[in-house]
Amino acid sequence: MKNLIFLTISFFAFSCSQSITKNNAQDSLQTDNENIEKVVVEKPEEIFKRDSAIDYSSLSETEWKKILTEQEYYILREKGTERAFSGDLLDNKRKGTYVCAGCATPLYKSKTKFKSGTGWPSFYDIIDGNVLSVPDNSYGMTRTEVVCATCKGHQGHVFKDGPRPTGLRYCINSVSIKFIED
Numbered sequence: 109m110k111n112l113i114f115l116t117i118s119f120f121a122f123s124c125s126q127s128i129t130k131n132n133a134q135d136s137l138q139t140d141n142e143n144i145e146k147v148v149v150e151k152p153e154e155i156f157k158r159d160s161a162i163d164y165s166s167l168s169e170t171e172w173k174k175i176l177t178e179q180e181y182y183i184l185r186e187k188g189t190e191r192a193f194s195g196d197l198l199d200n201k202r203k204g205t206y207v208c209a210g211c212a213t214p215l216y217k218s219k220t221k222f223k224s225g226t227g228w229p230s231f232y233d234i235i236d237g238n239v240l241s242v243p244d245n246s247y248g249m250t251r252t253e254v255v256c257a258t259c260k261g262h263q264g265h266v267f268k269d270g271p272r273p274t275g276l277r278y279c280i281n282s283v284s285i286k287f288i289e290d
């Protein structure tokens with residue numbers, strides 16, 4: 109019985125919650141567990157980078173297959189398109205830089221990201237010199253494809269219905285980019 113009282117007091121002593129008024133050790137245990145989970149979620153994300161010793165402009169498709177996931181390979185190397193509204197970075201509003209998921213070249217700044225409603229991350233500008241435009245006449249359409257200037261990885265397409273000041277809408281696959289917070 110003495111041990112039980114001690115245990116109960118311990119629960120109250122270590123709890124961060126200010127709303128414990130009931131004599132219920134189970135409640136305070138639950139609160140502690142929630143706090144532990146929160147700490148895990150707030151751990152800093154690993155910063156995405158590629159090996160600076162590798163020349164990503166001349167990798168063979170076999171080599172790309174080794175370093176990319178299946179979905180990244182399909183979109184970056186086979187010019188695939190992710191499902192609308194499926195991308196992790198669609199609603200990302202944090203300040204930072206979006207880099208190529210293939211070679212980590214910085215391609216877009218968060219200040220040029222805007223909500224287009226299309227279901228893909230959209231930017232009205234690029235980091236000059238790091239993104240190339242290429243005519244794309246596939247699927248019977250006349251479009252302009254955008255690729256990473258370093259590794260030629262497919263990013264998406266650019267359209268002329270974007271907001272000011274450029275009037276452009278870079279419609280980009282979430283899978284083709286990684287986010288690095290400022």
Ligand SMILES: [Zn+2]
Nearest residue numbers: 208211256259
């Ligand atoms: Zn790249």
